[in-house]
Structures are given as C-alpha cells and as structure tokens.
Amino acid sequence: MSEERKLRSQEWFGGDDKMGFVHRSWMRNQGYPDDYFRGKPVIGICNTWSELTPCNGHLREVAERVKRGVIEAGGFPLEFPVMSLGETIMRPTTMLFRNLASMDTEESIRANPLDGVVLLTGCDKTTPSTIMGACSVDLPTIVVPGGPMLNGRFRGETIGSGSFNWLIKEKQTNEAFDADDLREAEICAARSIGHCNTMGTASTMAVMSEALGLTLPGIASLPAADSRKRVMQQLSGRRIVEMVKEDLTMSKILTRQAFENAIVTNAAVGGSTNLIIHLTAIARRIGVDLRLEDFDRLGSGVPLLVNLMPSGKFLMEEFCYAGGLGVVMKELGDLLHGGAITANGQTIADNYRDAKCYHREVIATREAPLQPSAGIAVLRGNLCENGAVIKPSAATPALMKHTGRAVVFESMEDYHARIDDPELDIDADCVIVLKGVGPRGYPGMPEVGNVDLPEKLIRQGVKDMVRISDGRMSGTAYGTVVLHVSPESSVGGTLAVVRNGDRITLDVEQRLLQLEISEEELARRKAEWRAPEPRATRGYVRIYLDHVEQAELGADLDILTGKSGSTVDRDLH
Structure with a gap:
C-alpha cells in the first residue's frame, strides 16, 4: 500500500484527538487490542x-x-x-x-x-x-x-427447489397429487x-x-x-x-x-x-x-x-x-x-484458461450447443413502447410466432378470482394479459408473469400459452411469457387499455409485440384512461411509488442513480 495513501478507517481511528479517543474507546468494549486501530x-x-x-x-x-x-x-x-x-x-x-x-x-x-x-x-x-x-x-x-x-430427491427423481413449484397445479389436476404427496415432495425439495x-x-x-x-x-x-x-x-x-x-x-x-x-x-x-x-x-x-x-x-x-x-x-x-x-x-x-x-x-x-469439462451433457460446447442461440429477446411494438422481454430458451417454439385473442385480467386479484372459472371464455390459442403488476402497479413488480393456466385447459393437456404482463417471473419458471412491458399499465402504457377480445401478435423473430387495433382507437382509449389510486400513502412504499423508474431503467429509485462516493462529513461533537 502506498505510503501517500491513508486508509479511510484512519479518519476514525488514527487521531490522537478527542474523536479518535471516542471511536477507539467504544470499540474496545468488544476486546480489540491496540494494533487493530493502528493501520x-x-x-x-x-x-x-x-x-x-x-x-x-x-x-x-x-x-x-x-x-x-x-x-x-x-x-x-x-x-x-x-x-x-x-x-x-x-x-x-x-x-x-x-x-x-x-x-x-x-x-x-x-x-x-x-x-x-x-x-x-x-x-x-x-x-x-x-x-x-x-x-x-x-x-x-x-x-x-x-x-x-x-439436489432435491423425490421418489427416485431429482427435483429442483423452485422449478418443481410450477408443476404442482398440473400434478394436482392431472396426477391426483394429494396432500400426502405434496408434503413428501415439500420435505424432499429443499434438503x-x-x-x-x-x-x-x-x-x-x-x-x-x-x-x-x-x-x-x-x-x-x-x-x-x-x-x-x-x-x-x-x-x-x-x-x-x-x-x-x-x-x-x-x-x-x-x-x-x-x-x-x-x-x-x-x-x-x-x-x-x-x-x-x-x-x-x-x-x-x-x-x-x-x-x-x-x-x-x-x-x-x-x-x-x-x-x-x-x-x-x-x-x-x-x-x-x-x-x-x-x-x-x-x-x-x-x-x-x-x-x-x-x-x-x-x-x-x-x-x-485451464478449466476442464467432466460432463458434456451438462455443459455443451460452442460447436454442439443445446440451442444455437439463447439469451433474452427484447420486443418492441405499440404494446410495449419502451420494450418488453422474453426468454426464448424457456419458451415453446410453436408459440414464438402467434396471434391470439386477449383474455384480460385487470389485477392479480381479478386473475385469482376468475382463472379457474369453468365459464371463462378461454382456449389454448388465447393470450393471457395481466395488468397492474409493474414497478408501481403492485407495487414492486412481483414474479407473477408466469401465471398458472386455467384448470380446465390443464385437464385438456395444455402445457403452455402466451402470457403478457408488466411484471416479472421467477428465474426458476418457464413458458412463453412476455415480461417487463413498459410503460406499465399503472402509468398509462398501452397495456392499460387492452380489452378482452383484442387481437395480439407476438413475433419473437421480428422482435414484435403488437396490439392489433388502429392508431385512432388506441389514442381514443388512452384519452379515456384514468390512473388508479396509489396503493400506499406513507413510509418507504410511498417514497418508492414517488421515485421508482420503469423496468427498462432497472426499476431503481431516480434519487439513487449514480455514485455518491465514500466521503462522509466529520461529526461535530
């Protein structure tokens, strides 16, 4: 360490003045010897x-x-x-x-x-x-x-503490997975x-x-x-x-x-x-x-x-x-x-440089990859003016280019109330649209974008559907799920004005997410839209709602971006 550069901690512990005495003396009650404070x-x-x-x-x-x-x-x-x-x-x-x-x-x-x-x-x-x-x-x-x-182990099989969660509804619906089965898996998953x-x-x-x-x-x-x-x-x-x-x-x-x-x-x-x-x-x-x-x-x-x-x-x-x-x-x-x-x-x-692979089924080579291209696809279109994302490696290839009828849920509460209603007008070609789960809307942008499919479709053997939201999804999840739609619905993005029956096009290859209505109709709906009441009025959540940025900016608070450095004012005792 350069002799010219003084340790930052010495501003507290290095002085022989009053404050050096105060800082060292209180720390000594934990039994630290003299040399701990001297460099x-x-x-x-x-x-x-x-x-x-x-x-x-x-x-x-x-x-x-x-x-x-x-x-x-x-x-x-x-x-x-x-x-x-x-x-x-x-x-x-x-x-x-x-x-x-x-x-x-x-x-x-x-x-x-x-x-x-x-x-x-x-x-x-x-x-x-x-x-x-x-x-x-x-x-x-x-x-x-x-x-x-x-690894989790359940009845002779390896299960993941996370990914198995997303199979539970299907197992309960199609495999008669009862409370005893669930408890056994629960004990085995996180071991x-x-x-x-x-x-x-x-x-x-x-x-x-x-x-x-x-x-x-x-x-x-x-x-x-x-x-x-x-x-x-x-x-x-x-x-x-x-x-x-x-x-x-x-x-x-x-x-x-x-x-x-x-x-x-x-x-x-x-x-x-x-x-x-x-x-x-x-x-x-x-x-x-x-x-x-x-x-x-x-x-x-x-x-x-x-x-x-x-x-x-x-x-x-x-x-x-x-x-x-x-x-x-x-x-x-x-x-x-x-x-x-x-x-x-x-x-x-x-x-x-010297890393060696011992199991090529787990880690493939660039010459023979599991998929030739993966990563994250960033979508644009009138439904996501500032962008949305999808993870192709976790999606169903047949749904990567799809146009379907929107089935809209205005909130998570609306989703939970109606998704398993036998009378819900929905089929495998529909697009599930979930609003109100963005950074401000929930608030906090929860991991709910990969919502479960309707029970009646699961019984029919449906494994995946296009799902669109302004929220996130767990990294343990999978499916053809469009996430981080921005601007979010709660601030008046296009997602806010999607209605049941609208046609939505997803084309991952073209990086497109489009609501199939005219510009005039879109403008009319936006003019009629009214912002929801904030979901908090006090404390940190109020500060969060006042300052959180949209998903494409990292959902940080606008007052926190940029370095502020390590300098702190000396106390004035």
Whole structure:
C-alpha cells in the first residue's frame, strides 16, 4: 500500500484527538487490542443473514470463515447486518424492498470506518441490492455467494427447489397429487443449506457476480454445503485485504466490458430474465450506460451451453461436478472480453484458461450447443413502447410466432378470482394479459408473469400459452411469457387499455409485440384512461411509488442513480 495513501478507517481511528479517543474507546468494549486501530485495513462484512431468509440462513457461519481470512491477511474484520430479503416468504414481493436494502447497504458502508467490504449474498435480491449499494460508495469490494442447495430427491427423481413449484397445479389436476404427496415432495425439495438449485435468479446472480469479476473464480458454482465453498470463503477474506492495499475498487472492475461479459454469460447459462433489471440498476449506479437493446444485441446470438432447469434437465450440483462456470467462460472464449480485470487481480482469460469439462451433457460446447442461440429477446411494438422481454430458451417454439385473442385480467386479484372459472371464455390459442403488476402497479413488480393456466385447459393437456404482463417471473419458471412491458399499465402504457377480445401478435423473430387495433382507437382509449389510486400513502412504499423508474431503467429509485462516493462529513461533537 502506498505510503501517500491513508486508509479511510484512519479518519476514525488514527487521531490522537478527542474523536479518535471516542471511536477507539467504544470499540474496545468488544476486546480489540491496540494494533487493530493502528493501520490495519478495516473490512466490513456485510451480512444478509436472517432466519426469515431460508436461502441465507447459513451466512452467520460464512461470516466467521471470512473473518478468519481477513485476520490471516492482517485485516480488522467487522461484521454488520443489512436488510435481508427472503424471496420465499416476504410479501408482497422482495423486489419492492430491493432498493431499500441497497440504501441500507450504501449508507452503512459510507457512514462507518471501512476500507473494504465483503458482501455475503444468497437469495435473489440480496445479491443485486448489496452490489447496488456498494457501487454507490465504490470501495474495494468482493462478493461471497452463499451457494445453491444440494439436489432435491423425490421418489427416485431429482427435483429442483423452485422449478418443481410450477408443476404442482398440473400434478394436482392431472396426477391426483394429494396432500400426502405434496408434503413428501415439500420435505424432499429443499434438503440442505443454500439458495434455489435451479438456474433461477439466485444462481443467475451468483454466476453473474463471478462473470462481472466481483468474486474469486470458481466460487459461484459450488453448492453451499460443499467444503470447498468454505475454503473459498476464507480465501475471499484474505483477498479483500489485498484489494484494499491495491486500491482495486468496484469501478475498476465494473467496466463496460464487465457488463458485456455478464450479458453473454447469462445467455450461455440460460439465466433469469431478472438479470436484466438488476444488471441495469447496477450499471446505472456505477455509471455505465447499459441499454435494454444491449441484452438483445450481445446475448441473443449466444449459444445455450448449460443444460439446467428451467431451460434444461439438470441442477446446480451437476453443474458444479461438470466443471462449473469456468468451463462456460472458457467455451465462450472470444465472445468475452478476456482482458477484463477481476477481484483476484487477474483477467477473465487468465482465471479460466485451464478449466476442464467432466460432463458434456451438462455443459455443451460452442460447436454442439443445446440451442444455437439463447439469451433474452427484447420486443418492441405499440404494446410495449419502451420494450418488453422474453426468454426464448424457456419458451415453446410453436408459440414464438402467434396471434391470439386477449383474455384480460385487470389485477392479480381479478386473475385469482376468475382463472379457474369453468365459464371463462378461454382456449389454448388465447393470450393471457395481466395488468397492474409493474414497478408501481403492485407495487414492486412481483414474479407473477408466469401465471398458472386455467384448470380446465390443464385437464385438456395444455402445457403452455402466451402470457403478457408488466411484471416479472421467477428465474426458476418457464413458458412463453412476455415480461417487463413498459410503460406499465399503472402509468398509462398501452397495456392499460387492452380489452378482452383484442387481437395480439407476438413475433419473437421480428422482435414484435403488437396490439392489433388502429392508431385512432388506441389514442381514443388512452384519452379515456384514468390512473388508479396509489396503493400506499406513507413510509418507504410511498417514497418508492414517488421515485421508482420503469423496468427498462432497472426499476431503481431516480434519487439513487449514480455514485455518491465514500466521503462522509466529520461529526461535530
């Protein structure tokens, strides 16, 4: 570390004045010796542990292993909590609170005497929220993903903790799946510590953290219960101390090239559509101009290499045994910016040069991919003036070009009340349209876009239908589902004025989503439209409704974009 550059923490602990005395003396009640305050890099361990977040329930133990590494490298570790977002339990949706958790992370880092940060992440929103917050401060930062669960096992079959959820209604309807069956599957599905073991949003964001260069290479693919994960956690603690000495800040890693690498990698692994919103928000925090079209331009021609649910057959455990993300990065080769720097100080190309594949059914080659092109398709048309997205690898090929009659649900409550009504006028060729589930509409943009099909059609053997909404869907889900329609219905986008019986055209190859009515009729309907009353009048949700941006901008708060830096006013005691 350069002698000219003073550690940030020394502004708190380094002085022999009154405030130096105050800061050190109170910390001493925890038993820290003198040398901890005299030049050791202070490493904040940002922990999203909570017993209300099952995916992150093991992070207290992870923190201890990271601390061990920090101490070994000569650092001073201090663990602190931030808001934990448990996708499986929180209502109405954790996406409503992602920006709040990012604020918690940002202000906790900036306000305290920290020189570097370790982000302990797991469940879906805990990764983007903490990265977003840390980006805004821009200290040396490393991410330690909590890791996926081991495979679920149910009656001799492997099941995913997530993807199996979307089969339950079909099994109850067509396979006489009763309460005892459900309970047995429930017990078997999530059988170890860790987050969802499909390539859902949690695994996607862990993989993307590594593809961005924010982790040690190889850590994202390892299951939470694997002892090798523990080693990587300890090594991450060692590495963050070196990153502080090198002044390897987030902005030096999160370059335009890093974001492009993440988009390409997401396509190759069949990652979640939620990545689009999270990666865009992260880019806007760090100051990289990332557009919706970049995801299509960079990702849509990338071959699908990873055979994982929901796009494929296997789970994260097999992905690890097959060689993990390193194999994918090596296969992608010249599609990536190999010179992009990563948290270990090496480049992407250096980190994965020697990766080996041990199971080609799980990780394919570029020459013989599972699909020749995957990624995310960005749609345009009068139904989505500012864009919408679809994940082709999870969709039904026969529905990728389709025109059908709209069956409209004005809200989730309307959907639940009518979807299984035997008298509902709907058939397999119809297009299910769900309104009111965008960033402002729900509020929080829940993962409901992949709504269940009507029970009467499931009984007929219908597996998929075109579904359109301004919401999101779980990364564990599948189907021909158009998401993130913008502007959303609650702010007067075209989606707001779609009516039962309207004809809608989806043409993924042409990147088109069109409401088949005249411009004059569309203008008339919009003129008649009235905005709904806001669903909250106080607290954080009121702030969120006043400031949240649309999906194509990352659904962040407009008051949070851009870096604010690590400087904080000295107290005035």
